[in-house]
Amino acid sequence: MNDPQLETTPSETEELTLSQTKSGRLEPAPEPNELVTAMKVRDLSFYYGTFKAIEGINIDIYEGQVTAMIGPSGCGKSTFIKVLNRISELEGQVKVEGTVEFFGQNIYDPKVNLNRLRRQIGMVFQKPNPFPISIYDNVAYGIRLFGRKPKVEMDEIVETALKSAALWGEVKDKLNKSALGLSGGQQQRLCIARALAVKPKVLLMDEPCSALDPIATMKVEELIESLRHEFTIAIVTHNMQQASRVSSYTAFFSTDESRVGHLVEFGPTSQIFLQAKHPRTREYIEGRFG
Amino acid sequence: MAHSATHPEDHLLTVSENPRSNLLDRGFTVLVQGVALLVIAILLGITAVVLAYAQPAIAHFGLAFLWSTAWDVPSLQFGALPYIFGTLVTSSVGLILALPISMAVAILTSENFLPAFVREPLAFLVQLLAAIPSVVIGLWGIYVLIPFLLPIGTWLNNNFGWFPLFSTPPAGPGLLPAGVILAVMIIPTIASVSRDVLTVVPKELRSASMALGATQWETILAVMLPAAAPGVVGASMLGLGRALGETMAVSMVIGNSGQITASLLDLGNTIPSLLASQFAEAESPLHIGSLMYLALILFVLTLMVNVAAVLLVRVFGVKV
Ligand SMILES: Nc1ncnc2c1ncn2[C@@H]1O[C@H](COP(=O)(O)OP(=O)(O)OP(=O)(O)O)[C@@H](O)[C@H]1O
Numbered sequence: 001m002n003d004p005q006l007e008t009t010p011s012e013t014e015e016l017t018l019s020q021t022k023s024g025r026l027e028p029a030p031e032p033n034e035l036v037t038a039m040k041v042r043d044l045s046f047y048y049g050t051f052k053a054i055e056g057i058n059i060d061i062y063e064g065q066v067t068a069m070i071g072p073s074g075c076g077k078s079t080f081i082k083v084l085n086r087i088s089e090l091e092g093q094v095k096v097e098g099t100v101e102f103f104g105q106n107i108y109d110p111k112v113n114l115n116r117l118r119r120q121i122g123m124v125f126q127k128p129n130p131f132p133i134s135i136y137d138n139v140a141y142g143i144r145l146f147g148r149k150p151k152v153e154m155d156e157i158v159e160t161a162l163k164s165a166a167l168w169g170e171v172k173d174k175l176n177k178s179a180l181g182l183s184g185g186q187q188q189r190l191c192i193a194r195a196l197a198v199k200p201k202v203l204l205m206d207e208p209c210s211a212l213d214p215i216a217t218m219k220v221e222e223l224i225e226s227l228r229h230e231f232t233i234a235i236v237t238h239n240m241q242q243a244s245r246v247s248s249y250t251a252f253f254s255t256d257e258s259r260v261g262h263l264v265e266f267g268p269t270s271q272i273f274l275q276a277k278h279p280r281t282r283e284y285i286e287g288r289f290g
Numbered sequence: 291m292a293h294s295a296t297h298p299e300d301h302l303l304t305v306s307e308n309p310r311s312n313l314l315d316r317g318f319t320v321l322v323q324g325v326a327l328l329v330i331a332i333l334l335g336i337t338a339v340v341l342a343y344a345q346p347a348i349a350h351f352g353l354a355f356l357w358s359t360a361w362d363v364p365s366l367q368f369g370a371l372p373y374i375f376g377t378l379v380t381s382s383v384g385l386i387l388a389l390p391i392s393m394a395v396a397i398l399t400s401e402n403f404l405p406a407f408v409r410e411p412l413a414f415l416v417q418l419l420a421a422i423p424s425v426v427i428g429l430w431g432i433y434v435l436i437p438f439l440l441p442i443g444t445w446l447n448n449n450f451g452w453f454p455l456f457s458t459p460p461a462g463p464g465l466l467p468a469g470v471i472l473a474v475m476i477i478p479t480i481a482s483v484s485r486d487v488l489t490v491v492p493k494e495l496r497s498a499s500m501a502l503g504a505t506q507w508e509t510i511l512a513v514m515l516p517a518a519a520p521g522v523v524g525a526s527m528l529g530l531g532r533a534l535g536e537t538m539a540v541s542m543v544i545g546n547s548g549q550i551t552a553s554l555l556d557l558g559n560t561i562p563s564l565l566a567s568q569f570a571e572a573e574s575p576l577h578i579g580s581l582m583y584l585a586l587i588l589f590v591l592t593l594m595v596n597v598a599a600v601l602l603v604r605v606f607g608v609k610v
């Protein structure tokens with residue numbers, strides 16, 4: 001529990017994190033299927049002011065897997081995913097109960113440095129939100145926050161990030177043009193590149209394709225497919241086909257009569273989609289596919 | 291999607307539901323166009339009148355008026371340079387002082403550093419500053435500001451007298467008090483417009499920055515301010531426009547001496563202040579013409595500031 005990677009004292013975070021993960025892999029797997037839990041959520045409840053949005057969530061987000069969050073509108077999927085990098089605290093008066101662990105460290109520990117935490121847990125939003133600066137500067141933004149780098153090195157980071165986001169070919173000749181000149185799909189992939197550039201361990205995506213056309217959606221899905229081994233991904237989606245295509249684990253959220261969001265069922269995607277245990281899951285999935 | 295039989299499909303497109311609304315629509319358009327034309331007509335009318343009255347001076351002095359430093363009423367020698375100089379210097383000093391303070395106020399009142407019940411009244415108070423009549427601010431300048439600035443000016447002159455800006459002992463009234471007065475007068479404008487601009491920067495940009503691990507200040511400096519920059523430039527130009535044209539308060543604290551001096555502690559004068567003080571007693575057409583010529587120059591200056599604002603916003607808008 002004295003993992004220093006999130007704490008305020010600056011240290012060689014990257015190295016520490018890496019070696020930890022490696023040793024984590026070698027240990028006898030604590031989870032079924034030999035999986036390491038990247039984020040472990042226990043008894044999580046979240047309040048906007050006095051309004052309880054989600055309650056009693058227990059879920060494991062496995063390292064190197066894509067976990068999809070599905071469920072009807074308003075059931076708290078976005079709320080849940082925003083709790084994972086504590087970006088929900090921007091909403092003002094909020095309250096969290098329960099624990100969220102990031103590789104064994106409680107992210108709500110008062111010692112945790114929020115900026116370091118968010119660097120480890122990147123986020124892609126529903127609406128593409130590039131900064132109104134150049135494409136290059138967008139990708140470099142996160143790196144520059146944590147210190148200057150020589151130009152050559154920075155160029156390389158930017159290129160790698162754009163390549164991982166499958167955007168390099170389309171923008172390599174206009175890196176210094178405003179990011180706002182890109183199409184919606186390109187902007188969203190730029191936002192993914194921007195998030196990847198700081199090398200997070202976990203990538204949270206809140207309906208990353210909902211503002212995109214089918215072709216752009218397909219590109220983002222392929223991208224997720226190619227990133228799944230390197231990053232741990234949690235994705236919220238309303239598109240059942242998308243959830244079944246990209247994810248290996250699925251969490252189904254729903255609301256009860258009191259409008260509080262619950263986790264109804266969590267398991268391997270194939271199980272959730274083909275033989276869900278809970279009737280409400282089956283109902284929802286059949287309804288959405290039908 | 292069944293339409294009722296009494297409304298065939300084509301009627302949906304050709305016949306307006308309510309013919310009256312159509313008429314209103316057209317009437318309103320005409321009204322708005324008329325008002326817009328009227329505004330343009332007034333602008334042109336004013337320009338024409340000023341030009342006509344300025345004609346004797348324009349004919350007599352030509353463009354040399356712009357760089358002549360003479361202003362001698364009895365011998366009918368007139369030149370604009372000291373007044374152009376005073377106007378530009380006081381306005382610049384005002385803007386330079388006002389901008390950082392305004393930005394601080396705008397940031398403080400748009401971010402969550404203060405609880406809302408302090409923030410809102412503070413923003414309101416700053417706006418209220420704009421409601422103080424300029425004569426009152428001028429009086430404040432005479433009775434409070436000038437005595438306050440006097441020892442500061444003396445200190446500056448004693449210690450930094452080698453620096454041209456502070457090279458004379460403070461005269462009491464002068465360019466510096468005028469600049470400070472102007473700053474006070476334009477802070478409300480710049481601060482409240484900048485605050486409005488900052489509050490409408492999309493929330494998503496802030497989340498994006500914070501999600502990458504930026505602190506609140508990093509987010510403000512690297513995302514919020516650049517995104518708001520076009521608006522802030524616009525606000526500054528608005529403030530500068532007001533500073534250039536301000537008459538009363540400046541007239542009360544500037545010392546009304548048409549000279550060109552590097553020292554901010556020395557006396558000066560501005561175009562509006564000179565106009566206000568001399569129009570009443572101007573008799574010869576050449577004197578009136580020279581004052582009108584000055585008015586025209588002020589008009590052009592303000593116009594240039596506005597054009598510069600539009601251009602700056604456009605440049606920033608493309609780059610940022
Ligand atoms: N900033 C906020 N302040 C107060 N209540 C909020 C806020 N954001 C969300 N809520 C409420 O919390 C509940 C869950 O919202 P959330 O956005 O997490 O749902 P969601 O599952 O993401 O919905 P959707 O699928 O439509 O995006 C809703 O009842 C919503 O009204």
Ligand SMILES: [Mg+2]
Pocket residue numbers: 077078079206
């Ligand atoms: Mg949502």
